[in-house]
Amino acid sequence: MTRADKPAVMDILQTTPQFLPAEVVVAEEVLDCYLDDPSAGYFTLVAESDHAIAGYVCYGETPLTECTWDIYWIAVSPHHQKRGIGGALIADAEKEIARKNGRMVMAETSSKPDYDNTHRFYLSQGYRLVAQISDYYAPGDNIMFFQKLLK
Numbered sequence: 001m002t003r004a005d006k007p008a009v010m011d012i013l014q015t016t017p018q019f020l021p022a023e024v025v026v027a028e029e030v031l032d033c034y035l036d037d038p039s040a041g042y043f044t045l046v047a048e049s050d051h052a053i054a055g056y057v058c059y060g061e062t063p064l065t066e067c068t069w070d071i072y073w074i075a076v077s078p079h080h081q082k083r084g085i086g087g088a089l090i091a092d093a094e095k096e097i098a099r100k101n102g103r104m105v106m107a108e109t110s111s112k113p114d115y116d117n118t119h120r121f122y123l124s125q126g127y128r129l130v131a132q133i134s135d136y137y138a139p140g141d142n143i144m145f146f147q148k149l150l151k
């Protein structure tokens with residue numbers, strides 16, 4: 001991702017119905033952190049389709065762990081979904097993580113029904129649901145931990 005990609009990525013974040021306004025604010029802070037200082041520990045890749053930005057993934061090594069990485073954000077624009085773009089993004093992120101000696105990738109998400117596609121997506125990409133904390137985000141809204149071991 002370059003700075004020129006930011007408006008398109010922001011547009012994807014703002015048009016993704018699952019993301020709350022406060023989550024978009026945090027996603028933008030993380031993007032700015034990556035763009036301002038690529039050595040800050042965040043990595044961001046974008047996917048292009050017909051010369052337009054169709055999605056992005058942001059990941060990084062989890063502080064104070066030995067080679068555990070986290071997918072902080074992944075989103076594909078609603079009209080580009082279900083064409084393999086999310087899968088390509090996460091596969092490229094995993095390739096980079098493996099190259100940097102990462103051994104475990106975690107992705108956390110909400111249990112709300114509007115994330116059902118997301119749960120299926122992680123499972124289809126070889127992730128396992130390894131833990132869940134009830135009522136974490138809000139009453140009735142659990143945090144779900146998906147994990148993939150790279151070695």
Ligand SMILES: CC(C)(COP(=O)(O)OP(=O)(O)OC[C@H]1O[C@@H](n2cnc3c(N)ncnc32)[C@H](O)[C@@H]1OP(=O)(O)O)[C@@H](O)C(=O)NCCC(=O)NCCS
Nearest residue numbers: 073074075076081082083084085086087109118120121124
């Ligand atoms: C989760 C997300 C990133 C997946 O992106 P995507 O580009 O739709 O992902 P893919 O196309 O690689 O895979 C999604 C589904 O499409 C299917 N698919 C892939 N290529 C396909 C094709 N050419 N034709 C039909 N289906 C296809 C996959 O098998 C998969 O099916 P499944 O969900 O039933 O397992 C996207 O749905 C999204 O942005 N969701 C909202 C934001 C979000 O929840 N982000 C994660 C939390 S931060």
